[in-house]
Amino acid sequence: MNMRVKTEFFKNPKNRELTQTELDGLAQELDQIKQEVLDDLGEKDAKYIRKVYSAVRYTGIAGRALLFAGWFPPALILGAGLLGVSKIIENMEVGHNVMHGQYDWMNDPKFMGQNYEWDIVGTADNWRQTHNYTHHTYTNIKGMDDDIGYGLLRLFPEQRWKKGHLLQPLYSLPFCVLFQWGVAIQNLELGKFFVGRKTKKELWDEWKPVQDKVAKQLFKDYVFFPLIAGPSAVPVLVGNLIANGIRNVWTFSVIFCGHFTKDVEVFPKTVLQNESKGHWYMRQIRGSSNLKGSELFHILTGHLSHQIEHHLFPDVPARRYRTMAPKVEAVCRKYGLNYNNASLFKQSSQVMGRILKYAFPFKK
Secondary structure (H helix, E strand, O other): OOOOOOOOOOOOOOOOOOOHHHHHHHHHHHHHHHHHHHHHOOHHHHHHHHHHHHHHHHHHHHHHHHHOOOOOHHHHHHHHHHHHHHHHHHHHHHHHHHHOOOOHHHOOHHHOOOOOOOOOOOOHHHHHHHHHHHHHHOOOEOOOOOOOHHHOOOOOOOOOOOHHHHHHHHHHHHHHHOHHHHHHHHOOOHHHHHOOOOOHHHHHHHHHHHHHHHHHHHHHHHHHHHHHOHHHHHHHHHHHHHHHHHHHHHHHHHHHHHHOOOOOOOEOHHHHOOOOHHHHHHHHHHOOOEEOOOHHHHHHOOOHHHHHHHHHOOOOOHHHHHHHHHHHHHHHHHOOOOOOEEOHHHHHHHHHHHHHHOOOOOOO
16 A cells, blocks of 8 residues: 555655555565675674673773772863763664664573663663664654654654743753653653553552662762762762763764654654555655764764664664665665765754754644
8 A cells, every 4th residue: 555645744855655566666675685684694793792892891991990080180081981982882882782682693691682781771671662662663653653752842843832842942952961861761651641641550660660770870870989989989970970961962962863854754643554564664764864974983873873774674783784775775766765864963953953943833
């Protein structure tokens, strides 16, 4: 069945509407790209993720060691920076990708998607539900994908405008700096509680595992390490605070640039009616955007700089997206689909433009 987007939903003229025959062809070609990679998985991929895992460990140790000398300003700055980089890589290149099951084939307990717990206040179980299942299944479908504005921001004209959105250029800043906390509470769906669609008991049962994870993270970063630092307790605490802030801002930036740039589309629930695989693939392409950059840049983004490829192939080891991208782009060009790829500066400018524009009740 061909997609028929309602007229009140934005349609990017850069994308051509496809017939079912074309959608089937799109799916076949993208499946082939994926299968070629799956057939080639092996020791080099296992070696890579183990190497990255070691890099997380050693940059973390070096950062924390420098923070113990944090009364010396250069040590505080370098220590917080290294620890921030460690947290970024752990969250994005290891945690996010491992939890997608990208390395389950290794049968290594450290890299099993259902077992991994990452270094943020949000629980891995909640992330696997809100992100791995809900977001990747219902990508950019209004009313089903909670990642559209995270319940706080109006980023598309299709979202209902409220007076509170006038302040979103202001409150988007603390949301950026505290992004891990937004991830932590997303699965609680607090809006349902406030309108009476969720009981206190239901909310409490959902909050308890989050509370345990929050307590563990706060104790580690702001009690345990400052205590063992003795006279350097204050710079260690400050350094941990800075490192978490660095990670939050970077993660927010990469995720928002992958989902909320100018040409990204949202869809009505009706697209799910008899949705074919080719149609699902097309929705991922039209609802995502990529970032250009160096190899190191891609690693620091967890290869979510290739958000299009990630949405198409979430269970493929992300390091492979770089080699898959030219093939995906060629397929997009063949079928008249916009391959949204630009620099971090350009994409982030478009995101900020959306935050500012749709703070007001614009309809398009």
